[in-house]
Amino acid sequence: MKKKVLSLMVAGGFILGLGSGVSAETLELLTWTGYAPKSLVEKFEKETGITVNTTFSNNEEMIAKLRATRGAGFDLAQPSQDRISSVQEKFNIYQPIDYTKIDAKLIVPSMLEAVKKNTMVDGKSYGVPHVYGTSGLIVNKKTAAGADDYTALLDPQYEGRVSYRLKRPTLIAMAFAEGKDPFALYGDAEKYEALMESIGQKLIDAKGLVKTYWANGDALLQSMRSGEVNVAMAWDNGGWKLNAENPDIDFVAPKSGALGWIDTFTIPAKAKNVEGAYKWINFMMRPENAAVFTNAEKYGTASAGAIEFYDDAVKANFQRSFSQADVDNIKWYPPVPAKLEAIEGKILDKVKASQ
Amino acid sequence: MSTLGKATSKLPLFIFLTPILLWLFLLIVLPHIDLLRMSFRIENDYGDMVWSVSNYLEFFREPIYWLTFTRTALYAIIVTFLTLCISLPVAFYITKVAPPKFRGFLSLLLLMPFWVSELVRIYGWMILLRESGVINHFLVEWGILQQPVEMLYNDVAMTMGLVYTSMLFMVVPLLSVMDSLDDSLIEAAFDLGSNMFTIVWKIIIPHAMPGIASGSIVVFMLSLGNYLTPNLMGGKNALWFTEQIYNQFIASFNWNQGSAFGFLLLVLSSLIIFIGLRLTNQKLSKVVQ
Amino acid sequence: MEVDLSVKSVSKRFKSFVAVDDVSFEVEKGKFFSILGPSGCGKTTLLRMIAGFEEPSKGAIYIRAQNMANISPNRRPVNLIFQHLALFPMMNVADNIGFGLARRNESKTEIRKKVSDILERVNLPGFEAKKIHHLSGGQKQRVAIARSLVLDPTVLLLDEPLGALDLKLREQMKIELKKLQMEVGTTFVYITHDQSEALVMSDHVAVMNEGRFEQIDSPQNLYTKPASPFVARFVGDNNRLPGKIVGCNDGTAELQTASGEKLLIRTDRQLTPGVQAELYIRPESVILEPAQELPELNRLNVLVSSILFDGANTQLLVESPASDDELLISLPQNRQYEHISVKDRIEIGWDARAGNCFPLP
Numbered sequence A: 001m002k003k004k005v006l007s008l009m010v011a012g013g014f015i016l017g018l019g020s021g022v023s024a025e026t027l028e029l030l031t032w033t034g035y036a037p038k039s040l041v042e043k044f045e046k047e048t049g050i051t052v053n054t055t056f057s058n059n060e061e062m063i064a065k066l067r068a069t070r071g072a073g074f075d076l077a078q079p080s081q082d083r084i085s086s087v088q089e090k091f092n093i094y095q096p097i098d099y100t101k102i103d104a105k106l107i108v109p110s111m112l113e114a115v116k117k118n119t120m121v122d123g124k125s126y127g128v129p130h131v132y133g134t135s136g137l138i139v140n141k142k143t144a145a146g147a148d149d150y151t152a153l154l155d156p157q158y159e160g161r162v163s164y165r166l167k168r169p170t171l172i173a174m175a176f177a178e179g180k181d182p183f184a185l186y187g188d189a190e191k192y193e194a195l196m197e198s199i200g201q202k203l204i205d206a207k208g209l210v211k212t213y214w215a216n217g218d219a220l221l222q223s224m225r226s227g228e229v230n231v232a233m234a235w236d237n238g239g240w241k242l243n244a245e246n247p248d249i250d251f252v253a254p255k256s257g258a259l260g261w262i263d264t265f266t267i268p269a270k271a272k273n274v275e276g277a278y279k280w281i282n283f284m285m286r287p288e289n290a291a292v293f294t295n296a297e298k299y300g301t302a303s304a305g306a307i308e309f310y311d312d313a314v315k316a317n318f319q320r321s322f323s324q325a326d327v328d329n330i331k332w333y334p335p336v337p338a339k340l341e342a343i344e345g346k347i348l349d350k351v352k353a354s355q
Numbered sequence B: 001m002s003t004l005g006k007a008t009s010k011l012p013l014f015i016f017l018t019p020i021l022l023w024l025f026l027l028i029v030l031p032h033i034d035l036l037r038m039s040f041r042i043e044n045d046y047g048d049m050v051w052s053v054s055n056y057l058e059f060f061r062e063p064i065y066w067l068t069f070t071r072t073a074l075y076a077i078i079v080t081f082l083t084l085c086i087s088l089p090v091a092f093y094i095t096k097v098a099p100p101k102f103r104g105f106l107s108l109l110l111l112m113p114f115w116v117s118e119l120v121r122i123y124g125w126m127i128l129l130r131e132s133g134v135i136n137h138f139l140v141e142w143g144i145l146q147q148p149v150e151m152l153y154n155d156v157a158m159t160m161g162l163v164y165t166s167m168l169f170m171v172v173p174l175l176s177v178m179d180s181l182d183d184s185l186i187e188a189a190f191d192l193g194s195n196m197f198t199i200v201w202k203i204i205i206p207h208a209m210p211g212i213a214s215g216s217i218v219v220f221m222l223s224l225g226n227y228l229t230p231n232l233m234g235g236k237n238a239l240w241f242t243e244q245i246y247n248q249f250i251a252s253f254n255w256n257q258g259s260a261f262g263f264l265l266l267v268l269s270s271l272i273i274f275i276g277l278r279l280t281n282q283k284l285s286k287v288v289q
Numbered sequence C: 001m002e003v004d005l006s007v008k009s010v011s012k013r014f015k016s017f018v019a020v021d022d023v024s025f026e027v028e029k030g031k032f033f034s035i036l037g038p039s040g041c042g043k044t045t046l047l048r049m050i051a052g053f054e055e056p057s058k059g060a061i062y063i064r065a066q067n068m069a070n071i072s073p074n075r076r077p078v079n080l081i082f083q084h085l086a087l088f089p090m091m092n093v094a095d096n097i098g099f100g101l102a103r104r105n106e107s108k109t110e111i112r113k114k115v116s117d118i119l120e121r122v123n124l125p126g127f128e129a130k131k132i133h134h135l136s137g138g139q140k141q142r143v144a145i146a147r148s149l150v151l152d153p154t155v156l157l158l159d160e161p162l163g164a165l166d167l168k169l170r171e172q173m174k175i176e177l178k179k180l181q182m183e184v185g186t187t188f189v190y191i192t193h194d195q196s197e198a199l200v201m202s203d204h205v206a207v208m209n210e211g212r213f214e215q216i217d218s219p220q221n222l223y224t225k226p227a228s229p230f231v232a233r234f235v236g237d238n239n240r241l242p243g244k245i246v247g248c249n250d251g252t253a254e255l256q257t258a259s260g261e262k263l264l265i266r267t268d269r270q271l272t273p274g275v276q277a278e279l280y281i282r283p284e285s286v287i288l289e290p291a292q293e294l295p296e297l298n299r300l301n302v303l304v305s306s307i308l309f310d311g312a313n314t315q316l317l318v319e320s321p322a323s324d325d326e327l328l329i330s331l332p333q334n335r336q337y338e339h340i341s342v343k344d345r346i347e348i349g350w351d352a353r354a355g356n357c358f359p360l361p
């Protein structure tokens, strides 16, 4: 009898243990590589007692993952602001942000407003700005001194030393370099398709110049470091990282405009730990924390006042690569309407398949 | 007695199999049913989902899709063939030539690359083959090359990477069929006037056929379904059909199209295997046992 | 007479182990030559050297006076029938038999004709399309023989081909094989550990022991005039009586057993008094309850310990102080000895010429 009671208690304890295991606070983070530095995660865990689990991904995979679970499995995701509204309209995978829970003092007001506007669906907004950056050129000044615009990627003089991603930003950048404004055509799928077809053809014609289409940022940096690639389209922070190792290599804001993106915080529709998610957002936007991230990853954040905590080298990066004119010329991505991705996908497939 | 006896004797088997079948059904069949349903749905001009076969027609209508599939299948066949050509002598050496005490060691050696993940293995190759890589370094050092050359990002590198990744899956079934080959058959053929070539062609290959077929099926399917190797080693030209399926799901958000491509891959690759078995006079039941 | 196979002082060593030790023999054309020896004595090794699968460590092998050194198995005019036959399971009967012919690039029609002829020869007419695994043991046997014979080899080597068959079939195949050999006239070299196979089929038999040949002789001589104790023991049943030579003069000798009996021996062999020796008596040479008047008869009083009834081969086991082992005696089934039963004491005897006596080294 005694034994039975004991075993019941053990079993009960086990079940309770399991239950409490689930309810012990965790935060499931779906984000980009580098966006949750280890030191900050540990600091956050110490402050709040919440355990943080991170899954690294990119825009497309984040959306696909959340779509597959209809917004479950994660408490916080970090898609780019232009990829939120159409996805939300169609698949309903996020929940509206309660901006009263965000410490507004911590965020650059203009960015917060822009993101609110761009992520609005049916009067509700779904994003909080976190990281911003630009896509432009990483150039080895020694071997490709003249590369100052995206057209360098099509220039025969750099044959075999060119690399870019086969993704939508490349198509858009090339369109700007052609003097077109693809963002203006977002509303007109047919015209947009025609423009992109012509850009795709240009990429096919110049395919022989390409070393390889990069897919992994670290692999690209390795190629630039070893001199296998001299001109690449990539994110600014990569160029700045390389510049710290080799002053010949640097990020260049292209003449036709760097492409500006903002990655956000969004809360998936079926997030379990919504409170924890807000805590993480406010934590990450605190100037001293945001600066830890920036100093490591070289990306800017929407944190107001973080600049005071920046390393000098980080401050210098931006000034070196961007004149005031360059800053004014940054093309910020507007929200992507549905269906454009399918058009671009097919064109990109064609480029890859062509021999 | 007979029918009753049989029925009762099979009962425990059914009891044993039921959870397994249920599990297979839930984990394998059910998700596929959903994908199958999805592959027949499209969004019409008003944004509603309707039934249609146009996802499938799209494959045949748009040359890049079926060309990519053809290319992928062709390369998978080439990879399978090359893997076989390399694995046959390897398996023969391990089972028939090498001293028995080294056999375990040699098999282990074959297994070694699989202790690390596919990604690491591919990066290993990339470090060797790239323009600034190890091989180029030594070739230039020794004066064999004036300038380093890019050995990566072409079909040869990709094929080699796939063959390397597939080797084990061919060698293992070959080891077991070769092991079951009685040495005296080879000696008898030799005694009756064969040279090495006819022994391979008339005795070893026919005997090893079930192993060759099962190894080939595995290698063919693995190559066809591979994503990383063609992408990373093949470089800019190597559009693989799996990448297209991935793109449909992930980049274009078109799950319906992606599902249709997935099923086409399943059906077409099964068809190729079926034809292959027919051509070599093999029975699937024999091959998979 | 033409010599087809000549083996000259051939030895084979594996590392330090000597499997075949200085073996020499010749086989005349058209003869059935057997090598008889216990399992592990080196028979297969010797045969494989003749076929070309092993290189002799020493010595030379000639086929029709041609030295076979450095000639690979596929170019030797000999064929080997393997212990387990080694038929090709992936081919049917016709393809198995035609395999060697096809390697010689003979025409399809030629091959088909030869295959059907040889199948006729081995009593399997019309078996061309049969699958190997559908054949019975005896049929496989014949196909294996046909596969080699169709190539018309100078010498056909057979490695215990009947070993896998059951007793009845083995008896039948023995006779069939001998007939076949006589019909085709091919030289056979046949190895076996079964003395009955060797005796029934062969023109000459070599008895092999631990890598050496003990005796090469006709089956009759092997049986009646064994050249060594080993042959005496190995070929046919024999009773061994150990002792010491105590007397010796002009074709006779006297052996004294440990228990004191003196046994008279008539022999041509030189036996010197004082040496240890062994006397071998065949079971059928022993006379039961011999008449008193018979001369030169060795007599022993023995105790019947058992009767091994086996029809025509029925035997008695008896105990005698003269031997540590029980003695084996043929018991003719002619009702004359029906009264003998277990535990009886009886007298046995044998003629002084009947035994074989070997001095021990």
Ligand SMILES: Nc1ncnc2c1ncn2[C@@H]1O[C@H](COP(=O)(O)OP(=O)(O)O)[C@@H](O)[C@H]1O
Binding pocket: C014, C017, C019, C037, C038, C039, C040, C041, C042, C043, C044, C045, C046
């Ligand atoms: N390849 C070999 N390596 C080492 N020893 C061998 C080899 N082949 C045979 N032997 C040894 O030689 C001896 C004779 O073998 P074998 O010729 O097969 O005998 P048999 O055929 O008379 O039974 C055996 O003791 C066997 O273990």
Ligand SMILES: [Mg+2]
Binding pocket: C043, C044, C083, C159
């Ligand atoms: Mg043997």
